Amino acid sequence: MKVFIGYVSLSGNTEKMAVNIRNQMMAVGCEVYMERLDTVEVDTLKEFDLAFIGLYTWNQEGLPYEANEFYEELDQADLHGMKVALFGAGDLSQPKPCGAINILSDKMKRCGVAVYSRVLKIDKEAPAYDMARKCEDFADQALDWGSKRKKWRFLIWNRMQNNPKYQKTAYLIRRALDDYPIK
Ligand SMILES: Cc1cc2nc3c(=O)[nH]c(=O)nc-3n(C[C@H](O)[C@H](O)[C@H](O)COP(=O)(O)O)c2cc1C
Structure with missing residues (x-):
């Protein structure tokens, strides 16, 4: 099973989530490719059975600037049927935390991407152990959803x-x- 993990992170929390997800996917035998989202060609996602995309949120109304190009390119790529699971770090005390994830999720669905119904949002203050456990659990569930496991x-x-x-x-x-x- 080929798994892609793309993410953007400023203070490192979303990156840590990406690393935890990568470790778990490797532990169950997946072939994993990880890259920052600002250098990813959207078309390359087609080569994977499942993609995890992680974003941080700094402004409820917008995407992180590093994800803008990726977001725009979604219109040009044919990603129908592609399976994607979304995750990110944010401030869970806010009324609508991790808003950037919702923006990307809506766009991906409009482009025909199959977006996993469960989204992993982790608070910026979450202890490392808690984060690792939630990421492992999420990665496993997403894999289960995305594969014939x-x-x-x-x-x-x-x-x-x-x-x-x-x-x-x-x-x-x-x-x-x-x-x-x-x-
Ligand atoms: C200026 C600023 C604005 C933020 N705005 C939001 C927000 O609108 N929604 C949210 O959920 N978290 C918000 N946060 C919390 C960040 O998402 C959180 O610090 C997260 O860990 C950043 O991810 P990163 O460590 O991967 O860069 C904000 C943080 C800062 C510093």
Whole structure:
């Protein structure tokens, strides 16, 4: 499975999320290519089975300036059926946090891209462990959505993780399963 990760980040939080997602995708055996969004040719996304796109938000009304070209190029590329999962860091105390992600999501949907219904938004103050865990979980779920991977693994994992009694066991099982990557 070929996975693309594109992101823009100023103070580093979205970049850390991208790195966490990359690590998780590599751990389950995906072929991962990661690049900053301002240098990406939109057309290259077609070469991938799944893309993660991450943006920071500095102004609710707009995209980060480094993502403008990518945003404009979406009109020219034929990305119908392309699967994309969106993520980013922001200030979750705001009424509409991570607004840039919503702007990109709307545009991608208009261009025929299949956008994963779950979006990962992480607060700028989130502890590193919490961020890593959420990114791993998100990456796995997005992969499950974007691939033909069997659902049972994810369902069991999700149920266990939601029960504090089984959280540690679930984590250990997950680590063990990671030793048997699914391509
Ligand atoms: C000037 C400024 C404006 C910001 N505006 C928003 C905003 O409108 N919405 C939001 O969710 N977060 C906002 N934030 C929080 C940033 O998104 C947050 O610091 C995030 O970690 C930046 O991502 P990065 O570390 O990947 O650059 C703002 C931060 C700054 C410094």
